[in-house]
Amino acid sequence: MKGLLLCAGRGSRLRPLTFSRPKHLLPVMNKPVLFYGIESMVRAGIADIAVVVPPGYRKSFDEALRGGAPWNIKITLVEQPEPLGLADAVRVAEDYVGGDDFLLYLGDNVIDGPLSPLIERFRLERLEGLVSVSPVDRPEQFGVVQLDGDRLVRVVEKPKHPPSNLAINGVYLFRASIFRAIAGLRPSARGEYELTDAIQKLVEDGRQVGVFRSPYWWKDTGQPKDLILCNQHFLRRLEGLRVKGDIDARSNVTSPVVVGENTVIIDSVIRGPVVIGRGCRIENSYIGPYTAIADHAVVRGSEVENSIVMEHAVLDNVPTRIDESLIGADARVIGQSQPPKRARLWVGDHSQMHLPR
Known part of the structure; x- marks a missing residue:
């Protein structure tokens, strides 16, 4: 069985963060969202995976995936020239899939549970298709x-x-029969080729399509609040204190906390669950629960909690506590006064924000 991950969406609800990177490569607990889907497939025994991407972001995906590392699997990039819907994204991968069965996973979704039960049911019941569903509000x-x-x-x-x-x-x-169903589709009122229409076609043709009532935690990470909730979910699993960097004697660290190599923590309070990447500098600051700080970020004289701080970002003497926020790569948030005022920020990559004294 092959794997197919769809990553061709625009990510318009996550702008300005998605002006400079695809939404599927935004981090959750310092790991791209896309990696959660890949790792789920690998755990289910799938070692041949294609990722459908937009042409403009092919280089970003190629650099992030690096030929299948660290999973030691085969990863193929397939371009979807135009964003014409999920069914069209599947269609462009037909040559890759060939006549094989395949597991399809939307690359901006995170499902915290094994895929093996779905694969076993699909095979045992000899289904033409299987959809995983969850109750929603x-x-x-x-x-x-x-x-x-x-x-x-x-x-x-x-x-x-x-x-x-x-x-x-x-x-x-x-199974490969889905491609025949897609071939007969017309665009929907949204101007897209809907995968749901192709599944309905299978049903109307008398094909056996099963439904898996998923008991797993699930999140579509299409909006800033969803990334933050997803980050919270996985940080709750942290246990213990794992420190590869340096923490000085004046700092107070309460586990669970992970600190990466070459990171320096000086005269700061760290309240877990927190993940801090490699090469960071945390000085005279408070890092509160449910915060993920990516590699080479700097937090100086600032307070941040329940947030995602991306690589090379700088928080420098921010006068208010940063909460429920996304701070993009290379962003600079600069202030001169002391907390405790609260700020809620969605700051895009390469931006700067200078707050009043």
Whole structure:
């Protein structure tokens, strides 16, 4: 079985962060969102994976994936020339898939659970397709399934009047028959080729399409608040104190905390769960719970919690506590006064912010 990850979306809801990198490479606990999907596939025994990408970001994905490292697997990049919907993104990978079965995973989704039960059911029941679903509060924002008992009878994309609260959560399994269903599609009212229409075509043709009611935690990381929630979820799993850098005697560190190589912590308070990458400098600062600080960032005379600080960012004497925020790569947030005022920031890559004294 092959793996297929779709990463061709624009990421418009995450601008300005996505002006300089694809949303699938934004970090959760200092690891690109895309890596969570790849690692789930690898754990399920899939070692041949294609990633569908937009042409303008091919270099970014190529650099991030580095030929399959660190998983020692084969990764192929496939370009989707135009953002014409999920079904079109699958279609452009037809030559890669060939006649093989494949597991499809939306690259901006994170599902915290094993994929093996889905693969086993797909094979044992000899299904033509399988969709993983989760109950949601606002199904009109997703592709939604309608069931007759456990039998899939209808699937519809972002319906005004949802037939159920069961949303497709970004994981599917298909045989090659899905490409014939896609070939007969017409664009939807949104001007896109909808994968839900192709699945409905399989159902109408009498093909066996199963539904897996997922018990797993799931998050679509399409908005800043979702990245922060996802970061919280995985930081809750941290245990213990793992320090490869240097922490001076004046600092107070409460685990669980991870500190990377060549990172220096001086006269600061660190309250876990916190992850701090390599080559960082934390000085006279407070790093509160649920914060991930990426490699080579600097935090000086500032307070930050419940946030994601990306690589090479600088927080320098910020006069308010930074909370529930995304600080982009190479961003500089600079101030001169003391906390405790609270700021909520979505600061894009390479930007600067100078706060009043």
